[in-house]
Amino acid sequence: MIECVPNHRELMKSMLKYDLLGFQTNRDLNNFLACLRTHFALEGKDGIVTKERGQTRLQKFPIGIDPEQFAEYLAQDLSPAEQEKVSSLLQNFQGAKFAIGVDRLDYTKGIDKRVEAFNQLLTKEPQSISLLQIDPSSRADVEEYQKYRDDVQTAINQVNTEHGTDEWSPIHYKNDSFSQAALARLYRAAHVGVVTPEREQCSQRVVPYP
Template sequence: MIAHVPNYRELMKSMLEYDLLGFQTNRDLNNFLVCLRTYFGLESKDGVVTTQRGQTRLQKFPIGIDPKQFAEYLAADLSPPEQEKVSSLLQNFEGAKFAIGVDRLDYTKGIDKRVEAFNHLLAAEPGSISLLQIAPPSRTDVEQYRKYKEHVENAINDVNAEHGTDDWRPIHYTNGSFSQAALARLYRAAHVGVVTPLRDGMNLVAKEYVAAQDPENPGVLVLSKFAGAAEDFNDDEALLVDPKPPRRDRRRY
């Protein structure tokens, strides 16, 4: 991918002017090493690359959260308006199973593919689960992002029209923003956390969802294999999935 960037060789040489380069994931670190080998014939030894300038150490520094502090948000007071907003949302799911997705409204987050997967699930198991999708707008001044927002909202409306009833709506969608304390309550209430970006450097929502769970009765994290956070979870801690549609269906997109 870096070869698509203008002046990518100069960019990589500039990076090697530093004594230390940090990467979010082992995948990204290893990809950089492959590029150094491919374009400059450079090799690393014990995580160190030697050039005419000197030595550059490469290391993984994954961004994270303070799980204890995030769990403490569950006991934090909400403002009356936000408490009303959270209570109003949760009333939609009383006594029913629901999943939660929290993403910027960005095409890399794969929200449209999530909605399509949800559509297939409801076709196979009608009424089995609802989805609360929180998607604050992103880059609203860019036309392609406005079109993506319209595309996602049309897909949600189609699913609700096909599978909803007078008393039940499959997907509840909001562009509102929420405090960390409010999100912690919503994460705790949700039976499933859905974090399925097409590609993501890390994605802290996955870690926030886990931190908010009741240890005695935790929900299930469904996590894209292409999120950086996937390196921090094993198969016993998350259900790792490919968010893209099966290859035989991709020609439709």
């Protein structure tokens, strides 16, 4: 993937000027080491790459949540309007199993594939679970994102038409934003959290710092 980036050799050289480089996963770290081996014949030992001008340490920093912050969100009072918004949503799932997905409305998040997966699940196990999908709009002025939003909405409508009843909808779709405190309450109430991002291949932007 790095070879898709113009001047990728210069970019990697610039990165090696730092004392520490952080990666999200071991796979990312090992891929970077493979690039260094291929392009510069450099080897890493115990997470350290040694070059002419010094050493660079490579380390994994997985992304997670702050549990203490999450507890604080749960303890925060919601405004009356937002409390009504959350309560109204949860009324749709009283006594029923439901999953929640919260994503920026972006094609890399795999939301269309998620809807397809729920369609297949409901075909095998009718009315077994509902999905609350929250997608704040992203880049709404870009034509491709507008089309993606329309495609997602069309897919959701088809699932609701095929599997829903007068009293029950498989997918509840919200395009607006929620505060972290409101989302914390929805997360706590849900039975399943759904995360289905797609890999961002060469569409990723790599921006070197000066």
